[in-house]
Amino acid sequence: MTKDQKRALCVVQKLKDLYPDAVCALHYEGDPWRLLVMARLSAQCTDARVNIVSEELFDRYPTPSAMADADLEELENILKPCGLYHAKARNVKEASRIVAVRYNGSIPDNMDELLALPGVGRKIANLLLGDVFHKPAIVTDTHCIRICGRLGFYPESLKVPYQVEKILVALIPPEDSSDFCHRLVMFGRDTCTALSPKCPGCPLSDCCEHYHKL
Ligand code: SF4
Structure with a gap:
């Protein structure tokens, strides 16, 4: 297992602990x-x-x-x-x-x-x-791209969704991938926001390269 894969597992687990119920932000009522x-x-x-x-x-x-x-x-x-x-x-x-x-x-x-x-x-x-089908899936929305860049899984300047997807597919366990992305949305709204991430006291700080550069 690579260093990044270990760090990714740490992030996956911390997000699970923070947000046990990973739910889609769109209210589609199961349809x-x-x-x-x-x-x-x-x-x-x-x-x-x-x-x-x-x-x-x-x-x-x-x-x-x-x-x-x-x-x-x-x-x-x-x-x-x-x-x-x-x-x-x-x-x-x-x-x-x-x-x-x-x-x-x-x-x-x-x-x-x-x-x-x-x-x-x-x-x-x-x-x-x-x-819908509970298949492995990395959803590269704006929260996912921003946060995983800050965490250091790729350069923060990388914004190309398909490249991000390919990198994360190699790091995030397939069975966790869909829920992981829902949790990133929640975390991106609560803590790792676009304009003013709340780094001091962030529960992911020990896994985060951005934090260690501060
Ligand atoms: S330490 Fe800061 S940049 Fe890193 S995940 Fe937390 S809020 Fe985001």
Whole structure:
């Protein structure tokens, strides 16, 4: 086991202790199609806002078929608060059509078919693989990229999600990977924030290279 793998195990365990219940910040009520839609809406938008907008969205379009048949302008109006609403509306409408027609309302359980859905990149695909199918999955969102850089698993300047994913796949035990990423989101909001990380007293400080450079 490498030094970084040992350090990664230390971080995984400390985050488990801090956040025993690793939960997705998007309130998708156990419906994989809703998670697909909400994950697309969350690009450059907060999870809190997506949760609010989604209430009206799923009241109006409760199934993939209903969203596939949505009037595009009406859908855009609902999605406006999330930003990028033209592209998001087109993507979720078309993805919902494919889910309804090709997958009978389910979502595919593998990376290649998920990536073929409109608006789905590796981040969303990994979120779905981990949360819905309980497969190993590293979700390289902004918290994950920032915190793992600070911890020293790669240079803090590295911001390329796929490179980060490949590095973390080699460090984080597969069975922990999905929950690890949910815990990073919680830790990134509570402690290792973007602008003012609370380093003094941080429970991960003894595993953190950023801390040791302070
Ligand atoms: S010590 Fe600071 S930089 Fe390191 S994980 Fe904790 S809050 Fe983040």
